[in-house]
Amino acid sequence: xxxxxxxxxxxxxxxxxxxxxxxxxxxxxxxxxLTTLRNARNVAMRTPTCSIGNDxxxxxxxxxxxxxxxxxxxxxxxxxxxxxxxxxNDRITVGPGIWWARVSAASITGFxxxxxxxxxIITPGFAWSHHMLDNVGVxxxxxxxxxxxxVVTAAGTALQxxxxxxxxxxxxWNRAQLQVQKIRxxxxx
Amino acid sequence: xxxxxxESLPFPEGFDxxxxxxxxxxxxxxxxxxxxxxxxxxxxxxxxxxxxxRSTAAGTAFGxxxxTNILGGLTPFxxxxxxxxxxxxxxxxxxxxxxxSAPGIFRAGAFVVTAPIGATTAGSFRLLEIQxxxxxxxxxFPTQFVTxxxxxxxxxTNTGAEWQMAxxxxxxxxxxxxxxxxxxxxxxxxxxxxHRNFASNLQVLAGSVVWLYRAADVEV
Numbered sequence: 001x002x003x004x005x006x007x008x009x010x011x012x013x014x015x016x017x018x019x020x021x022x023x024x025x026x027x028x029x030x031x032x033x034l035t036t037l038r039n040a041r042n043v044a045m046r047t048p049t050c051s052i053g054n055d056x057x058x059x060x061x062x063x064x065x066x067x068x069x070x071x072x073x074x075x076x077x078x079x080x081x082x083x084x085x086x087x088x089n090d091r092i093t094v095g096p097g098i099w100w101a102r103v104s105a106a107s108i109t110g111f112x113x114x115x116x117x118x119x120x121i122i123t124p125g126f127a128w129s130h131h132m133l134d135n136v137g138v139x140x141x142x143x144x145x146x147x148x149x150x151v152v153t154a155a156g157t158a159l160q161x162x163x164x165x166x167x168x169x170x171x172x173w174n175r176a177q178l179q180v181q182k183i184r185x186x187x188x189x
Numbered sequence: 190x191x192x193x194x195x196e197s198l199p200f201p202e203g204f205d206x207x208x209x210x211x212x213x214x215x216x217x218x219x220x221x222x223x224x225x226x227x228x229x230x231x232x233x234x235x236x237x238x239x240x241x242x243r244s245t246a247a248g249t250a251f252g253x254x255x256x257t258n259i260l261g262g263l264t265p266f267x268x269x270x271x272x273x274x275x276x277x278x279x280x281x282x283x284x285x286x287x288x289x290s291a292p293g294i295f296r297a298g299a300f301v302v303t304a305p306i307g308a309t310t311a312g313s314f315r316l317l318e319i320q321x322x323x324x325x326x327x328x329x330f331p332t333q334f335v336t337x338x339x340x341x342x343x344x345x346t347n348t349g350a351e352w353q354m355a356x357x358x359x360x361x362x363x364x365x366x367x368x369x370x371x372x373x374x375x376x377x378x379x380x381x382x383x384h385r386n387f388a389s390n391l392q393v394l395a396g397s398v399v400w401l402y403r404a405a406d407v408e409v
Contacts, residue, residue, distance in 0.1 A: 003214065005221035011214040018209030026217055033224045040231035098239050098270060098402075116346040128398055129300040130352035136312045136344030146354050148300050149241050149400040151270045166347055183402060188273045189235045 007033050043189060048080035050092050051179040061110065061170035062163060069122075070105075070161040070176045082180065091158040098183040099150045101128065103161040105176045107142030112169030114141045119176075120162040121148055127162070141165070142174070149183065190215065196223055236273075238288040239402040242266040250306045250390035256318075256383045259301065264393040286375065290327075290365045294405040297321065297378040298339075298356030300398045307389030309349040315391070316342045316383040319357040321376055327363045329372035345386065350394070360407060 002010040002025065009029040012022045052072040062068040071089045082092045101121045108117055120130030129148030133141070150159060161178045165171050190199045190212075198219050201212050248264030251257040260266065271287075288295070297319050318340040324331035339357035359376075366373040378401055384391045 005217050007221045007224060009217040009221050011217040012210040013214075014208065014210045016210055018213065022209075022213060026213060029217075030220055030224075033221075037224055037228055037231070040228055040235060044231050044234045098237075098241070098272075118352055120352070127300075127396060129298075129354045130302070131300075131341065131354045132343055132347070132352050134344045134346040136346055137314065137342060138344075146300070147356060148298060148354060148398060149239070149402065151241050184235065184237045184239060184272065186270070189232055 004029075009033065040189060043185075046079065047182055048082065048094075049179075049181040050078040050080065050082035051076035051177065052078075052083050052085065052092060053178070054173075054176045056175065059173045059176070061172055062165065063170050064111065064165060064167050066164065068163045070103075070163050070173065070178065072176065072178065076177075076179075088158070091160045092178060092180050094150075094152050094157055094159050094180060094182075095155045096152055097185050099152060099159070100147065100181045100183050101150050101159060102145065102147035102179045103177065104145035105142060105163065105173050107140075107174045108165055108171040109141070109174060110169065111141070111165065111167050111171040113167045114171075115166040117141050117144055117165040117171075118163070119144050119146050121146060121150060122160050122162045123150060123152065123157050130162070141171075150180075153186065198223065233291075233406065237403050238272050239400070240271045240288075241269040241398065241400045243269050243399075244393060244395050244397040246395050248393040250392040251382070252390050253313075253385050253387050254383070256381050258379055259299075259382050259393050260380050260399065264397070266397075266399060269398075286365055288364050288401070288403055290363070290375075292360070292362040292407050293364055293403045294358065294360050294407060295321075295364060295376070295378075295401065296356055296358045296404050297401045298354065298399070299380045300352070300354040301380070301382065302350060302352050302394040302397050303382065303384070303391050304350040304394055305386045305389040306392055309345060310386045310388040311345060313345050313385040313387070314342055315345070315351055315353065315386075316340060316381075317353050317355045318381040318383075319355050320379045320381065321357055321359045321361070322379075323359060323361045323376050324363050324373075327366070327373050358404065364403075 010025040053074045116134045118132035121128045128150045129146045131146035133144045322334040325333040341355040361376040365375040
């Protein structure tokens with residue numbers, strides 16, 4: 001009956017036979033521990049991250065004082081299959097975990113009068129961050145950005161960019177970005 | 190026995206008395222310790238301390254031209270997430286309790302929705318500040334606190350309710366109290382609102398979010 005270390009690496013006790021099986025047991029146990037170590041390394045070093053954008057393209061007009069969801073046409077990067085703009089061009093789809101997210105828009109154009117513009121980060125039922133620009137302190141319609149932490153508990157959660165502007169007429173939104181990076185899993189490794 | 194030059198793993202030399210079982214045990218224990226140490230280092234990186242809270246109801250209104258701590262009990266914040274290794278500290282002050290005593294890069298932020306409880310002062314400003322007080326020693330009475338602030342300022346244009354966020358990133362050598370440091374409060378994070386809605390007081394609405402997390406470890 002071999003002994004074992006805290007990680008479960010088996011070795012023969014003094015007086016027990018040392019044979020080929022002894023070496024195979026130890027080698028197999030070392031490999032299992034190294035696999036755990038490699039998995040930890042992958043989690044630490046291969047952070048899921050994705051960025052989608054709307055480079056140089058005007059999104060179809062959004063009416064004033066109405067919430068809208070931004071659509072995108074460019075995947076800037078995607079390390080974990082989080083986006084598929086051919087199927088859903090308005091979202092990054094994430095799984096359970098804590099995610100850092102950022103949204104931004106360069107400007108809006110085409111409106112008649114401007115009072116404010118606002119961008120935000122949403123998942124179904126929740127707003128995680130918003131920020132606005134106004135015509136009193138800023139006076140110009142952009143750029144505007146918001147970032148924050150998003151707590152996701154369900155697989156396949158859509159993370160989207162909410163947009164809204166105040167004024168008259170309809171506005172086109174220019175050069176928007178939606179980016180995410182996983183901070184950690186919900187449970188400890 | 191000799192050891193390998195990089196990872197100090199033991200192996201028998203030619204003139205060692207042969208004891209295969211004992212040699213295997215020594216090697217197994219050395220490899221176990223080596224892997225355990227590396228796994229611990231990865232876990233420190235992976236299991237980042239995080240806490241997120243959201244306001245569950247509108248808070249108590251506060252007057253204009255007052256730098257008001259919105260985490261000081263005026264608004265009911267409820268925990269949305271607290272990482273298992275970092276038991277939730279007092280969200281009232283967003284302190285670093287439970288976030289570890291090792292030096293680190295931290296990010297604290299808030300997304301705040303505010304609205305007057307009565308009349309709106311058109312075009313009035315609202316200032317959100319995220320502040321960190323970083324002690325220079327891990328003692329009960331540090332001789333100095335370095336103050337760092339990130340802020341955002343908006344002006345009312347939206348029939349009262351306004352949305353804004355700010356996030357602060359700092360490096361602190363003393364985030365939380367090391368074991369045995371009685372009375373040391375660590376690095377303190379606070380969120381302040383100031384407004385000039387003179388027509389009525391202002392309140393933080395339900396759905397506002399605050400967060401604090403260890404972004405990275407550093408060696409100082």
